[in-house]
Amino acid sequence: MIRLKTSAQIQAMREAGKITGEALLLAGEHVKAGVSTKYLDDIVRHHIEKRGAKPSFLGYGGFPGSACISINEEVIHGIPDANRILQDGDIVKIDVGAFFRGYHGDSANTFYVGNVAPDTKRLVEATKESFYRGLEMVNANYRLGDVGAAIEGHVTQFGYTVVREFVGHGVGSELHEDPNVPNYGVPGHGFRLRPGMTIAIEPMVCAGSAKVRVLSNKWTVVTVDGSMAAHYEHTVALTEDGPILLTKVD
Ligand code: MG
Ligand code: MG
Numbered sequence: 001m002i003r004l005k006t007s008a009q010i011q012a013m014r015e016a017g018k019i020t021g022e023a024l025l026l027a028g029e030h031v032k033a034g035v036s037t038k039y040l041d042d043i044v045r046h047h048i049e050k051r052g053a054k055p056s057f058l059g060y061g062g063f064p065g066s067a068c069i070s071i072n073e074e075v076i077h078g079i080p081d082a083n084r085i086l087q088d089g090d091i092v093k094i095d096v097g098a099f100f101r102g103y104h105g106d107s108a109n110t111f112y113v114g115n116v117a118p119d120t121k122r123l124v125e126a127t128k129e130s131f132y133r134g135l136e137m138v139n140a141n142y143r144l145g146d147v148g149a150a151i152e153g154h155v156t157q158f159g160y161t162v163v164r165e166f167v168g169h170g171v172g173s174e175l176h177e178d179p180n181v182p183n184y185g186v187p188g189h190g191f192r193l194r195p196g197m198t199i200a201i202e203p204m205v206c207a208g209s210a211k212v213r214v215l216s217n218k219w220t221v222v223t224v225d226g227s228m229a230a231h232y233e234h235t236v237a238l239t240e241d242g243p244i245l246l247t248k249v250d
Contacts, residue, residue, distance in 0.1 A: 002170060002178050004196030010237045010244070013103040013172070013198060016053065017235050017246030020098040020105030023047040025250055027067065027096070031111040033088040037069040040094060041080030048098045056097025056104045056175050063219065068095040068108075070220065075163060075204050075212055075229040076108075077219045088114035091124060093231040097175055104175045106200045107247035108233035120207070120228050123160060127205040127230035130154040130183075134201050138236055138243040143192050148185025151203045161210035163229075166221065168202045171235045195240045202233030 005013065023044045030043055045066035048055050055066035063079075070078030070093040071086070078084075078093070086092055095108035110124045133154040137146040152162050168181030179191050183203045206212075208227030215222060223229050235246045 002191065002197065003172050004194060005172060005198050005237070006196070007239065009103070010198065010239060012101055013105070013235070013237060013246055016098055016100040016103040017105035017107075018249060019048060019051045019053045019100055020096050020107050020235070021247040021249035022051070023098060024094060024096040024107050024109055024247070027094050028109060028111045031086065031092055031113055033086055033114050035086055036082045037071070037078065037084040037086070037092070038080045038082040040069055041065045041067050044094070044096050051098075051100070053098040053100035056099045056106065060175065069093070070231070072228055073223045073226045075206070075221045075223060076166060076231060077221050079217060079219050086113045089116055091116060091120055091228065091230065095231065095233065102173055104171055104173070105247045106171050106175065106233060106235050108202060108231045110230045110232060122158065123205065123207045123228055124230045126155050126158050126160060127203050128232045130203045130205065131201055131232045131234065134203070135236065135243060138193055138201075138238055140193055140195065140238070143188060144179060144181060144190035145185035146187050147201065148182045148190070149187045152184040155203070155205045161206045161208070163204040163206065163210055163212055165212060166204060168200045168233070171198050171200050193238055195238050198235065198237045198246070200233055200235050202231065204229065204231050
């Protein structure tokens, strides 16, 4: 069941979204060679707690971190680890959620560690751009299939692929609500977008095959072929006046 939000509820979600966006931005500013993924996780947790919120991911399904931090061929759900040290040339995906006054925010970005190869940067830029192509479809004239088709259509022109086993989702008083928001789709199909919908749009894009598997730690999702993967996510509210990016602070 899709839980439509009132404008007052969307207003409340702006606060959770802002804290989420701030924590992600702050963690991104600390990305550099030599720091551990646990260090970045601590920055996220401290900021969220300082703002009187709770990290949405901490303890979610038993997840041990406040952020999911995934390097290179790791797509999503990387576990923060004091022994995982960022190296020059890596890309690191940081995914953050904050719960504040009854609502969650959810946002992710991919950051460069030092000197990143040009073809990897192209993957990251295409992934971010695909989010905005999907966002163009977020109005009451379109359906979720239009959003997914726009995302997939943008990245496939570069030979990239979208992950199919993991998708975006509704966000609200629960971190994951209906509907699923796939990064693929058939134009004109799927749920019609309606004002009051609050969804996380989150393209997960691979440089090679879209095949992924979960590591033996039961969390980290990696590309089977070892190719690089990028991730970009915002929580988006559709209002009568159009979409609002609840987690965008920069
Ligand atoms: Mg997320
Ligand atoms: Mg999400």
